[in-house]
Amino acid sequence: MTTTAIVRTACAKVILCGEHAVVYGRPAIALPLAHLRTRAAVTPGGRAFHISAPDIHAEFDMTSDATRPLAVLARLTFELLGQPPIPGTLTVASDIPPSSHLGSSASVAVACARAIAAFCGHELQPQDAGNLAYEAEKIYHGSPSGIDNTVIAWEKPVWFVKGQPAEGGNSPIALLDVQTPILVIGDTGVATPTRVTVGDVRRGWEAEPGRYEQLFDQIGATVIAARDALQVDDWHALGAHMNANHALLQQLGVSCHELDHLCEAAQQAGALGAKMSGGGRGGNMIALADDEQQAEQLRVALRNAGAARVM
Numbered sequence: 402m403t404t405t406a407i408v409r410t411a412c413a414k415v416i417l418c419g420e421h422a423v424v425y426g427r428p429a430i431a432l433p434l435a436h437l438r439t440r441a442a443v444t445p446g447g448r449a450f451h452i453s454a455p456d457i458h459a460e461f462d463m464t465s466d467a468t469r470p471l472a473v474l475a476r477l478t479f480e481l482l483g484q485p486p487i488p489g490t491l492t493v494a495s496d497i498p499p500s501s502h503l504g505s506s507a508s509v510a511v512a513c514a515r516a517i518a519a520f521c522g523h524e525l526q527p528q529d530a531g532n533l534a535y536e537a538e539k540i541y542h543g544s545p546s547g548i549d550n551t552v553i554a555w556e557k558p559v560w561f562v563k564g565q566p567a568e569g570g571n572s573p574i575a576l577l578d579v580q581t582p583i584l585v586i587g588d589t590g591v592a593t594p595t596r597v598t599v600g601d602v603r604r605g606w607e608a609e610p611g612r613y614e615q616l617f618d619q620i621g622a623t624v625i626a627a628r629d630a631l632q633v634d635d636w637h638a639l640g641a642h643m644n645a646n647h648a649l650l651q652q653l654g655v656s657c658h659e660l661d662h663l664c665e666a667a668q669q670a671g672a673l674g675a676k677m678s679g680g681g682r683g684g685n686m687i688a689l690a691d692d693e694q695q696a697e698q699l700r701v702a703l704r705n706a707g708a709a710r711v712m
């Protein structure tokens with residue numbers, strides 16, 4: 402065990418294609434965002450394992466508030482390492498706005514699991530960091546697919562099918578070896594927790610299973626087509642599949658006026674494709690650019706259209 406503060410970080414993510422349908426077994430593609438990060442630090446000392454997340458006004462001891470997601474995550478991390486909890490303070494700060502669909506909760510969980518493990522003298526494998534974060538994600542979101550914690554723990558583009566091991570490995574994913582597309586990200590400034598839209602889709606699916614299954618199949622088909630386009634760097638085809646995916650998400654009822662408005666602004670400014678990304682009804686959209694010059698035009702267009710933040 403160390404006697405000084407130990408810091409570990411984790412990235413953010415975007416869903417390129419396939420959100421919501423991925424909860425129902427269809428494939429999805431997610432990309433890491435390395436420049437937006439969560440930092441978790443563990444400082445030794447005190448009488449208990451204390452958790453401090455000032456961004457979300459959280460201050461509590463692991464054992465006295467044992468059902469909170471980060472308390473569960475800390476306990477499971479110590480258990481995985483076969484280590485009784487060591488007194489210390491875990492402090493978390495993130496660049497990722499909460500409920501903006503950039504993976505803030507999964508990023509916090511992965512960074513914390515890594516920092517606690519490092520505090521105990523271990524570096525977590527991505528598979529273990531992802532699995533631990535998934536336990537916290539289930540408490541935050543109800544029935545997450547696992548895509549957020551997976552892409553964040555591996556920090557690589559992922560092709561994800563819920564619960565399906567990748568060929569030849571024990572991981573539920575296939576890591577895509579593809580060139581990263583040039584994406585501009587526009588934030589609506591509207592914060593909507595993922596569990597809200599995931600819950601609404603579930604109620605819709607329960608009421609009209611046939612219609613929802615058909616939409617999920619159509620989304621799954623756009624994801625397969627998007628992967629084929631990604632693998633040959635066909636950005637025009639990828640953009641068309643992103644547009645088609647957005648239209649299907651509108652039919653699922655998870656887009657909103659603000660997201661549609663930013664997607665239209667990006668398309669009018671020449672984006673190859675644009676769609677909401679993640680849980681929806683707010684948060685972020687993504688627009689695909691052909692090159693850096695076009696990306697700058699898209700940034701300007703999104704700012705002019707009222708985006709709260711453009712990346």
Ligand code: MEV
Pocket residue numbers: 416419420421422423424502544545546547548549595599679680
């Ligand atoms: C969230 O990033 C993606 C959703 O499909 C939820 C999930 O997969 O858990 C909306």
